[in-house]
Amino acid sequence: MKKVLAINSGSSSFKYKLFTFPNEEVIASGIADRVGLKNAVFKIKLANGREYINNTHIPDQEAAVNLLIKSLKQYHVIDSLTELAGIGHRVVNGGEIFKDSTIIDQAKLQQIYDLADLAPLHNIPEANGIKAFMQILPNVPQVAVFDTSFHQTLDPVHYLYSIPYSYYEDYGIRKYGAHGTSVDYVVKRAAKLMGINHNIINLIVCHLGSGASITAVKGGKSYDTSMGFSPLAGVTMGTRSGDLDPTVVQRLMDKAGMSIDEVINVLNHKSGVLGISGVSSDMRDLIESKEKNAKLARRIFINRVVRYIGAYIAELGHIDGIVFTAGVGEHDPGIRAGVMSAFKYIGLEPDYKANQTDGEKFLSKPNSKVKALIVPTNEELMIARDVMRLTRQQ
Structure with missing residues (x-):
């Protein structure tokens, strides 16, 4: 052994x-x-x-x-x-x-x-x-x-930015993605639970924690993902802003007298649901808070997740399921309910009773055309499996 x-x-x-x-x-x-x-x-x-x-x-x-x-x-x-x-x-x-x-x-x-x-x-x-x-x-x-290895299957259409191509060639400016080790595990586990070969399954994986990303999975492989050149891009997060008009950076430098490093620090550490709520980066604190912007922060978080899922449904053409994982995804029924409710139009029938508790399970009713489920992530197991694979000890 x-x-x-x-x-x-x-x-x-x-x-x-x-x-x-x-x-x-x-x-x-x-x-x-x-x-x-x-x-x-x-x-x-x-x-x-x-x-x-x-x-x-x-x-x-x-x-x-x-x-x-x-x-x-x-x-x-x-x-x-x-x-x-x-x-x-x-x-x-x-x-x-x-x-x-x-x-x-x-x-x-x-x-x-x-x-x-x-x-x-x-x-x-x-x-x-x-x-x-x-x-x-x-x-x-x-x-x-x-974490980026899983996203090596992205097509240039999905990983390139619409800036001079030479910036990619000279400086490596492109989308790299993140949370790939987690998504890889979740895809294989979800496929097993759903009884679908993971090489043909289409999923949208919502890795929702303090850092959050949405990944479109086509045929078991990464097709598109929300995080970009850095983990700052994509959906609203605990302390990160997510997607932002870049001229906001110029505006803050001009009007607030901030340096570029100071602006990036704010976008990484003082933004997201913390910045909107003024209370906390932790979703549990926002549920308990009576501050008016606490609920707004949660609504914005749900909205940004829904936006990405909607876009990825259009890209994939059809999906077999939506999977929630990581801290918020695994433990916040309010966030999950808000996201699932937006996708009834594609045949997702949420089981709101099942959604009230945590643990690996289906969150959709048995006859739901599109499944929703919780799959607790296990990055450490994926890491250990790769060690065994590469050291040829299996």
Whole structure:
């Protein structure tokens, strides 16, 4: 039996899950949080449900990795590092260089760093995480799994912007998409639940979390997607504006005296439902809030999701289903109901009673021509599967 670690690194944290193969069971999971900051914490949860929390100083990613390996041994999750078939790392943007997951060497690691301008908030901490694991576990394969890989099937009609073509050739300005690892899992799982071969299924996947994207899936492959050159594009999000007339940036620079970096910071961190509501980026807070713009923010969020789904229905010609996943998609019945209600005209018959609870399920009535369902995402499992595929351990 082989074991695979799946890692999701942030600027001051990394989440992890340890799987066994071929049964794909999670035998440990947790987080190293506030790495390099005060009040750092390391958590590990075992298969028996026991959780251990260590409040300790974690100065850097390398220290966090050492603490993880020590904990896995301490709690007898692994006895030897030879049990590890590999370690998989989520990387947000692989540009046009990485069309599939790949085993990382020093040259490929540098390429991930070089792509940082496409995802500056993500690629650098993710590359730092890979580097730390490579230093501590040099004999264990490190595999990068890119969110953009699933969207490599986009046609130029869908990924090019209507600007001089030379900007694409010279600077790589195009739509790259995001959340591909999540969408890939959701498509395959939804197809199984619906009894349709995933290679012929047409779906619209709504990955709705703090970051949100809508993906049109044709024949099991990405056909179009809402996020663009960066994760800032597309629908309204928790703190991101989504699609915006670019002259708004010029207006803010001229009238508010802001620099381009300040404007982009606002669009990334102070906009979205937070900016509209003035209350929170969390949908749960908006439900409880009595502020007049809290409900407006939720209505705008639903509207932007509906717009993209409607456009993608037109592009695909027909769809088999609409799938909700990620934090908001899996846990906010009000958002789901608002979206589903807009598509009764295509034969979607919402089951509003089923919609009141969470968990993997159908949200449409049995005779509904177009299905709606919740599929909880599992990016870590997809990462672990790619490790097994690339290290030929299956």
